[in-house]
Amino acid sequence: MSRQRSMETILADEFVSIGELVRLTDSRYSTLKYYTEEGMLPFEQAEENLTRRYRRVETVALILRIRTMKSQGMSVPQMKEALLQR
């Protein structure tokens, strides 16, 4: 049986799934999926049908940054530009 990872385990791991990112950041799944498809949230994937893995610390920081940019009224292309520049 494979059990759901506890918060303690998630926070000790370098990589997290998109579901865990949703739980960590209180974001909507569709929002994170959209950011991923737009290339704003980099991920690693061993094979096409396997889970996408995100670097926990970096990705949470990215989501926080995107949220701040959004609250400043930036559009998605502007946010992408700003993330690329960095």
Added chain:
Amino acid sequence: MNWGVLSMAELSLAQSFALIALNAQRSLSMTTAKKVALRCTAAAVILDVYLNHGFTETDNQLSVHPNTWDAMQPKGYLSTILKPITRRNNEVSGELFWWLKKASTLSKRKLVKFERTMANDLKARYLLEEIPNLLGCDLLFYSSGVEIKEYRSNAYEYSRITEGIRADFLEEGPLSDENICMLWLFRESGCMHDFFSGNELEKVSIRMEECHRHTPLGKKLFSIQIHHDIEMAIKYFLNFKKSFVKTQGGSGLNFVYPILERSQSVFIDTEKMLPNARERLHDVLARLEEQGHKYTVLHEGVISIIKIDNIIYEAVPHAIIGRIPIHGVRLLPRRPL
């Protein structure tokens, strides 16, 4: 970085499902929808015990492990389900299906006891609260002294659980046992449509089929059915009725025939016959305040616009004809919601 993590609660499967299932259910009365929700939450308790090795398994026969009774002390809701089934007899055994069926067919009295224990547990953790239902402001309910309250789950925790589940189901990758159980509970409680769109449901049904074929837990669980067809039919009909009056046409019909969907067409009577707009608004606000609702007046006028408990309503002048005409306003949710 622990941003966004500190306030998170570690909940068991049963507690997580209860937060989803009890949200927006009437707290003071036993409706059919709530009965369905409670039966499935009771089944979630059994699955919780099963996943946490609280059963001893011999030849597919499960019996409560002696240590489980001590372990369940802090979680009072566990004993409100296990005790009535076993009467504290460790010899009682049966297949997983038998335990789930027993838990989901507990009497109404035992379900109410379970509901109270679970709700109190969640309330103590600030994850659930009871709020007044707007229908309690309606002339017919208010004048007969009927109090209507409903549960509201903590919005942050609710969205964290439901969005997390959506992500796990709709993304590629293996599902955890908790997710498989949650999927089965969603199916049995008939709330798949609440969380997934039509297109997403196709993907979810493929995932469910995969689980059924390839995972040991899925194989066991997805062949089990605990729902009652009559209760589910009533629940689907009520959902259909509710979604019908959410359309423009349905809303108009509900204005003329409020009996169609009472909760979407609340009538508040005014003190005076033929009151002006200001007096009307004053009377409406007084009733809302008396019943403990949070409101903000967004626009004052012939048809005032009021935000009540996060939903925007139009207060349309109206009169109902009984033995004598009664003047007042009808609160109609503004479209789109």
